[in-house]
Amino acid sequence: MIETLESLRVATAKALGHLDEPHLEADLLIGHVLDLTRSQMWARHDQSVTCEHQQAVWNLIEKRRRGVPAAYLIGKKGFWDNDFYVTPETLIPRPETELLVETILARSDNEARSVVDLGTGSGAIAISLAKARPQWHVIATDCMPGAIEIAQQNANQVGNIDWLIADWLTAFRQGCFDIIVANPPYIDETDPHLDDLVYEPRSALVSGNGGFADLNEIMTSAKSALKPNGYLIVEHGFNQQTAVENGLRKAGLYTQALKDLSGQPRAVIATLGA
Numbered sequence: 001m002i003e004t005l006e007s008l009r010v011a012t013a014k015a016l017g018h019l020d021e022p023h024l025e026a027d028l029l030i031g032h033v034l035d036l037t038r039s040q041m042w043a044r045h046d047q048s049v050t051c052e053h054q055q056a057v058w059n060l061i062e063k064r065r066r067g068v069p070a071a072y073l074i075g076k077k078g079f080w081d082n083d084f085y086v087t088p089e090t091l092i093p094r095p096e097t098e099l100l101v102e103t104i105l106a107r108s109d110n111e112a113r114s115v116v117d118l119g120t121g122s123g124a125i126a127i128s129l130a131k132a133r134p135q136w137h138v139i140a141t142d143c144m145p146g147a148i149e150i151a152q153q154n155a156n157q158v159g160n161i162d163w164l165i166a167d168w169l170t171a172f173r174q175g176c177f178d179i180i181v182a183n184p185p186y187i188d189e190t191d192p193h194l195d196d197l198v199y200e201p202r203s204a205l206v207s208g209n210g211g212f213a214d215l216n217e218i219m220t221s222a223k224s225a226l227k228p229n230g231y232l233i234v235e236h237g238f239n240q241q242t243a244v245e246n247g248l249r250k251a252g253l254y255t256q257a258l259k260d261l262s263g264q265p266r267a268v269i270a271t272l273g274a
């Protein structure tokens with residue numbers, strides 16, 4: 001019979017031993033049930049845990065073992081410097097997508113800017129940028145009304161974002177953005193990795209034309225939506241960079257390729273001039 005927080009942590013990590021980071025995942029689930037941070041759990045390791053709480057943790061373990069992502073079980077995921085609510089209607093924001101936020105902030109000054117985040121999902125990119133640059137006007141779009149609702153909840157007190165249900169850039173006039181950022185669906189529908197992603201919305205992951213349909217649409221329409229000194233930054237799959245650079249050059253843009261923190265080709269910046 002498990003009695004203390006520490007023994008529950010050990011048993012949970014063991015039950016999740018097939019995952020990459022069983023101790024971290026165990027602490028996420030237990031912390032969610034007991035409403036404790038990791039450091040609070042360490043400090044209270046010999047505290048006893050009620051049967052109800054133990055049962056609630058085991059219910060989550062069972063779902064996690066069936067493959068439900070931890071972020072959906074606890075309802076949130078950390079991205080940049082905030083936690084974001086996520087539901088099965090929103091993609092779980094990935095650490096590699098922080099490259100887009102990091103690159104945009106590193107390239108920016110304090111001038112007012114007009115920015116659009118295409119396919120905002122949980123709002124992770126738009127909200128991170130809007131919070132870091134209160135003088136910017138950010139428009140966050142998605143084709144899924146449910147995603148926009150969650151993103152609006154995540155925005156809470158952030159006032160410099162407008163929300164729009166829209167199909168990529170079709171709603172916008174020419175030459176209106178300093179920065180266009182997009183992390184579109186880019187996985188080919190036959191990619192075997194999709195077997196591990198069944199709980200996330202297919203509309204956020206899969207794109208036709210071998211994974212390029214949405215990338216192509218954004219690449220061909222970005223040039224006319226940019227202001228003269230503006231740029232597009234777009235995330236893509238690790239094996240899509242050459243094709244994305246070629247597509248952007250064909251659309252009349254100059255490109256710069258970027259790698260993510262694990263060294264994978266992950267994004268391209270495209271400008272009107274070299």
Ligand SMILES: C[S@@+](CC[C@H](N)C(=O)[O-])C[C@H]1O[C@@H](n2cnc3c(N)ncnc32)[C@H](O)[C@@H]1O
Binds near residue numbers: 093119120123185204
């Ligand atoms: C890979 S997810 C990215 C979510 C979020 N930006 C992030 O980085 O975590 C792609 C998003 O694009 C949205 N999307 C798919 N097709 C779209 C379209 N035609 N127009 C606008 N958004 C679209 C999906 O609903 C989804 O939220």
